[in-house]
Amino acid sequence: MPRNKLSPLEAKIRKDISDKLKFYSRGMTQKELSEKTGIPVSTLSGYFARRSTPNIGAIEKLSEALNVNKSDIDPRLAKSVMPNNVIPITGMVKIPLLGEIACGDPILAEENIEEYIDEPVNYLPSGTYFYLRAKGNSMKPTIPNGAKVLIRQQPDIEDNEIAAVLMTDSNEATLKRIKRADGTMFLMPDNPEYSPILVNKDNPARILGKVIRMVIDF
Template identity: 70%
Template sequence: MSELGNKKIMSINIKKFMDKKGIDRNKLVDDLNLKYTTVSDWINGKTYPRIDKIEMLAKYFGVEKADLVEQTPDNIIPVTKTVKIPLLGEIACGDPILAEENIEEYIDEPVNYLPSGTCFYLRAKGNSMKPTIPNGAKVLIRQQPDVEDNEIAAVLMTDSNEATLKRIKRADGTMFLMPDNPEYSPVLVNKDNPARILGKVIRMVIDF
């Protein structure tokens, strides 16, 4: 048994080769025609791929199977520091978004795996973003005032002070908040239904 568990080693190696290839989780899922939850479980170290899937991953990344399953010196990343990332609960009126009254708890995060800038967590509520983001998932957000089309953003509905997670689409100067679940309808942002982008979704954590 290696110093790190087998699932953890696989997780580290997959993320390493994703970084080298310059792809994200959605791209890996699409290219390999696999279920998002299956790939997420590998990346999060929750499950271990079957041998045929290891062979598929190795061929995709252009590496040997051993490069995925074995612990090597360059995949041992020391965690030198952690920071407390706030998990926002109900959003209080007004700015700033990270005011103490908005914070439900803090989550310790290794700085190695955080993007630059200010980050916070939101808990997904409801099923409008399934299967991409299930209800109850903790979603890491990088605070920024805008995102690219088709990216998932945390959006504050300013009339209700309710934060929601939706995919951003724009057409003819109008912004739409798009659910990934086809059972839900898009939300039109306009003067009668104002909203502002709080940040970009980076990743999620499922702890149930």
């Protein structure tokens, strides 16, 4: 079976949304629709060509731009099916929770994975994701010890955002806020009782991804 083959249900959903978008946007170019919604033309093209399925945020932008109900574009959102205040879950994806990172292995190597956590597809923009478990108190009160933190894998982030960072000498992953000054990167704790970590040739590190949100077990 080909990889990533769509299920019949997902294929029908994409066809329905594509047909609705073509109908309600008639007389409007994809570029014009992009300007009204803020959705890139390349992304819109995927919706029209059935290559991808818009998430709830994109459906909301499209419905506002086309002056129709969300259910007019995505039949899964029909009022007869569910209340207005319920966002439908169209599927789940398993996100790996990483433990200790094995030396030299790719970050998502099987030996690094403790378990998998189910996550609704609706709430995940495109990308590769993994979870880390916060250790220690350096990021309190923002991220408490033991919290499961969802990371979007990417090689860099903006200053003041929180990143998962791999300390390459120890193969230890840490969560810190990124600051840069004069070409030097600092890993900043949110807890003032902890000191910043300077990244340099004697203490090398690389960014694994951006913190998206966290889950706390009570």
